[in-house]
Amino acid sequence: LLLADQKNRIFSWIYLIVSYAMISGQIITVKLFRNPILYAVFYVFTNFVTNIFVSIYVNRNYKLNYHVNDKLSEIEKEEMKSNIFGNMVMRISGVIVTGTDSMLLSAFTNVIQVGLYANYTTLTNVISKIMTQGFNALTGSIGNYIVSNTNDKNKVLFFNLQFLNFYVLNVAILGICFASKDVIILWLGEKYVISSLNTLLLALSFYFMNYRMLGWSYISVYGLSKYMKLFSVSEMIINFVASLILLEVFKLGITGIILGTIFSTLLTVGWQDPYV
Template identity: 30%
Template sequence: MIYGLTGQIISIVMSFIVRTVFIYTLGIEYLGVEGLFSSILLMLSLANLGFDTAMIYSMYKPLADKDKYKIQALMNLYKKAYRLIGFVVFIIGLAIVPILPNLMNGTTSVEHINIIYMLFLLNSASSYYFVYKQSIIIADQKNYIISKVHTKFVIISNVIQVILLISTRNYIVVLIIQILFRIIENIYLAKKANDLYPFLKVKNKAKLTNEEKKDFFENLYSLLLYKISGVVINGTDNIIIAAFLGIAIVGIYSNYLLILMTLSTLLSYIFYSVTASVGNLHVTESTEKKYFIFRVIHFLNFWTYGFCVICLWNLLNPFITLWLGEAYVFDKLIVLCILFNFLTAGMQNASTIYRETTGLFKKGKYRPIIAAVINIVASLLLVNNLGLAGVFLGTVFSRLCTYFWFDPYVIFKYLFQRSVQSYFKNYIFYFLLIIAIAYLTDLLGSYILVHNPMLNFIFRGILCLIVPNLVFFILFRRSEELKYVLNLMKKMIPINVNRRKGLSS
């Protein structure tokens, strides 16, 4: 968590610097092109088929058992699969070139659009030929190694990009630098994996048994369906916006998306760090303990995402105004829909963690496909009537029709063996509480007028820091979930101190 969060904070700072220089040197249309092409290639990543998740999951046991032959067999399969995937991504990407003009509403002043797209495609396809060896590092709980290396490459690459943007204003040169640094980083990490696990360098013909292959591909099939759904739900928004509303709107939205994705990534380091612990809990503890920890995670999920949404509602537009100017700001209705999408996605974390660690992802495995279809249809219908807000409402609608109710239903029925009504009651209460406090802080911020934009931003920030956390604490100070979290934090402090002393001695 420490290395991941530190690296992510550095990436955040560098991203904002590069984004600012990018906008002022090249303009919003180039930003829109980048957002559109990134979404297209996200769709092409369906070729991955969930191989990375299935492979990492398959390596946990052989790593614990030090079964080198099994690891070699898995890596051989992964190597062949990813080289094929890289080739498929490149071929499908080439087939899209003739229809690129149809994906952009109106003309664009961006020159050499096909060359830019080909560089994006090359960047995506080439990564598959080197990245597969990182899976063993991740499965062996040494992801901090990857975080350290990635942070160094991010700093160097972004500094060079800023220099090139200011000196040349040439987007193609910047993209070439991105490709070179990504390839070098992946080659370096592949070499690092060889150093950590020397048996990977030994030539071998290790293969999985037929039974092992069957188990692997059964898990892969279920994960594939989730992969398709996730890519469609997260990747189609920019494509629909570009096709119906224009490339410039994609560029403006990409600034909001950068902030939201940054927050999501930071929060994911907190929640998904407990995934392995929940997996252990599933096989060692009673049903009551599993249910209680689920409630704790759901409570923490509400507090962190609720706090973030309240801050974003009050500070997002003022921040972008200070950063880029009023021309890059959406109206309140669009921001509301964007945050509604962000909150409903974030509030699923507890259900997602339990679904993935207990094997319940095999229940209702076709539901993700239904979610993806609903998302596309609803977004296409609503964008014509509601414009940009309709795209996000379509995504929210698809999530409410599927993930929102089905995941907790399955978990409560098969794991906790109790009614799911208590979950939905808590969810609705949490949701309404977040809306009420967001309105309250906005009202307080508007009531006390501060004409200086920077001072207004700081004042609203102080309100957002105090009001929601104070209200949450007053309302939940007697709850079992909060008491458990506070006691756990108290226990962790002396443990960390003793560990440091032990390491020093």
């Protein structure tokens, strides 16, 4: 509701305050009790406590009536179910595609390779999250603009925003290609630097994954998530199979993992997202 009303800043403030409180609790727990279970409890309950405060805010400020007898039609219900399920599959797909890489690396190489790969993906994830925050903030405005304007104007907005996305992405991949080595050396030391080829492939993988970011916003706004289920599942399968072959058969290590992600993106959602 806050997102649709373009007041996501309220959620962000609540989450920020709760997060700082929970982190303070974690520090105290570690220092005084040295208990990993208590530490984990604070981590798990961060979202839970945030949701409680958000619910209190929404109930007080929107005066919601929970006793309305009006019901959605069966067509509306089916449309909502289909889109919710499609959105869920899209999110799960993204987590699995990125999450299985470390598992496969540890299974077919060693922990050192996993660590080297994780250091670089930490950097790219930070950039990706900043971009995601930017486009998430635009989603409500995009929806409002779409219902208020003609199709031609909506196209112009899309292409303008896509150019902005293209511009930011190019700056980002130049940073990954030419500055990530220096950041890693400064942060961890020279022995944690990966090859120039792998750095370039990581930048390309980042580019292909995040060029779709604006498309995700439009897919959500237009209610097109229902068409993404099959595509998202095929991305997961191809990523796993391609990475497995490149690791097991060709013994490519980190290079194989990154190539597997690139292949799965280009062969599935890389063309399917724009089509939808």
